[in-house]
Amino acid sequence: MLMATLFFGEISAIPNIPNELYQTCKSSSPPAAALRTSIGMVTLDGSRSACYPTGTLAANLLPSDIRTDYVANSNNNFEWPNANTQLTALAPALGLTNVPLQLRPSLGLKMIEERLAGNDGLGAPGFTAQTLKQLFDDKRDYAADLLLDDIIAVCKSSPTAISDGETVDITSTCKALQQWDRKHNLNSRGAHVFVGLWRAMRAKRIIPAQLFATPASFSKPLTTPTSDLTSDSFIRGVVLASLAKITKALQTAGIAPDAPWGEVQFVIDPNGNKIGLPGGFGELGIYDAINSIYVRNYDTWLPSLTNGFTPSELTGSSYSHIVELTPTGPVAMGVLAFSQATESNSPWYNDQLALFSTSEMFKFPFTKAEVKADLKSRKVF
Secondary structure, three states: OOOOOEEEEOOOOOEOOOHHHHHHOEOOOHHHHHHHHHHOOOOEOOOOHHHOOOOEOOHHHOOEEEEOOOOOOOOOOOOOOEOOEOOOOOOHHHOOOOOOOOHHHHHHHHHHHHHHHOOOOOOOOOOOHHHHHHHHHOOEEHHHHHHHHHHHHHHHOOOEEEEOOEEEEOHHHHHHHHHOOOEOOOOOEOHHHHHHHHHHHHHOOOOHHHHEOOOOEOOEOOOOOOOOEOOOHHHHHHHHHHHHHHHHHHHHHOOOOOOEHHHOOEEEOOOOOEEEOOOEOHHHOEOOEEEEOOOOOHHHHHHHHHHOEOHHHEEEOOEEEEEEEEOOEEEEEEEEOOOOOOOOOOOOOOHHHHHHHOOOOEEEOOOHHHHHHOOOOOOOO
C-alpha cells in the first residue's frame, strides 16, 4: 500500500491586522455594527490611514497540519481538517473560530471515518477511486438521517395540520416521507417533500440548530447534532404547519408527493428533453451540493420545479474529479457538469451534463498507450 505525507493549510494572503486595531478602528457605521452583532465580523474604518493593515500574516501564523492519514475540507473553515485534529487561529484576521460544523462538512468527515473503518458497507477499509465514487454517488441526505424518523412520528400523530388558517390533510406527504430512501438520486421518491418542508421551516425563520435536541457542538464534529428532533412544542408545531404548507403547495403545482427527484430537479436541453439532476441543497448535508438560486426563497423555489431550471439558475457541483495513486500510475476520472460549450447548437453544450445526470465520469488517459488510444485529432491543412 502506498503511503503519503499530506499537507493542509490556510495558505493565502491574509491581512496582518494587529489586535489593537480591532479595538481602535472599529467602523461606527450602522451596516458595520449590524455585521458585528449578527456574525461577529469587525469592519475597520477605511477613512483613517492608521487603520490600514500592515502587510500580510507571516507563514508561522497561518494554520496548517501535516498528516499521514487524511485531510479534508467541505467548504467549512480551517479548524477541522481531520475528525481528530483541531487547528487554532493565531490571528483574528483568520475569521470566526469555534464555529460548529454545518451538516455537509460534518457528513464529509463522517463518511471518511466510516470508510477508513470499513463499516459503511463498501467493503474492506480504505479508499479506492471506485469506493470514493460510490460515496459521491450515494446522494445521502444527512439531515434526513438525523431527523426524519421523529418528523414522521410527528406527522403520524396528527393527520391534519393548519397552514394560513386552513386545515390541511397531510397524510399524503407523510406517507411520501415514510417511503423516501433519504437520498437525492434521480429515482428517489419524495425527496422534494423533505426539501420543501425544510424550506418552509426556514421561511418561518427557524434555523437548523433549533430543530435538534442536541445541536451541533464545535468540539464534537462527528457525534453532534444528535439524531433527535427537539421536544420543544413550538418547533414541533412549526413542523406540522410546514408540512401543511408543502402539501398545499404541491397540490396547487400538480406535483405528486411521491414524484421521483429527477422529475422535479431538472434542466431542459435545446431539444426540449428533461435532464434530471441528482444531488441537492447543501444545507441539508447532501455532499453533492446542487443548489437552485431559488432554493433560499420558498415561494419561488416550488414553482420552478414544474418548469425546470436553466444552468445559470443552479450552483454547486461543477468539476468533479477523483484520482487514485496506484503502483502502476494514477487512475483518474472526472466530469464537468456544465459541459464545455455555451452555444446551444454545439455537440459539447450539455454532453457532460447528461453524464453527470447518470453519475458517469470520464476515465482520463495517462499512459502513452491510453493517450494514443484516446487521441482525437484531425488534419486541418
